[in-house]
Amino acid sequence: MSGRLAVYPGTFDPITNGHLSIVNRALKIFDKLIIAILNNPQKEPLFSIEERIAMIKDVLKSKSNIEVDVFDGLLVDYVIEKKSNVVLRGIRALSDFEYEFQMALMNRKLNRDVQSIFLMTDYKWFYISSTIIKEAASFNGDISGLVPPSVCRKLKEKFGY
Helix, strand or coil: CCCCCEEECCCCCCCCCCHHHHHHHHHCCEEEEEEEECCCHHHHHHHCCCHHHHHHHHHHCCCCCEEEEECCCCCHHHHHCCCCCCEEEEECCHHHHHHHHHHHHHHHHHCCCEEEEEEEECHHHHHCCCCHHHHHHHHHCECCCECCCHHHHHHHHCCCC
């Protein structure tokens, strides 16, 4: 491993200002970050994998130490394949913690070399999630300030506004 590398997995459907807060704070701890989009056939995302990659790359184009990738299968296998041993996750509320704690324990059971690091979200993003943002956007709600402007435009296009 060269430098400190973390993998930040998620669906990022779409990426929000909460995600970006975690990314920016993580880059103060890690030298490089891989944003790993989970290709989960059980979920029906609003945006395709290609659209999510494009949005993330657009929003983070000024950061040379970010890689955007797609994975399926076990996260711990992907992390090791990428020559890392750190999974980065953001936590908003106690309900997030319970789920993330279970996932971290399962990942630890699958591979004891992979560590989970949790960052609390900034207080101003505590209440937002991609799901809530998509729901508000679907009814032409004002989501400006919750997602980057380019993502806001993409949501409006997707919902025909």
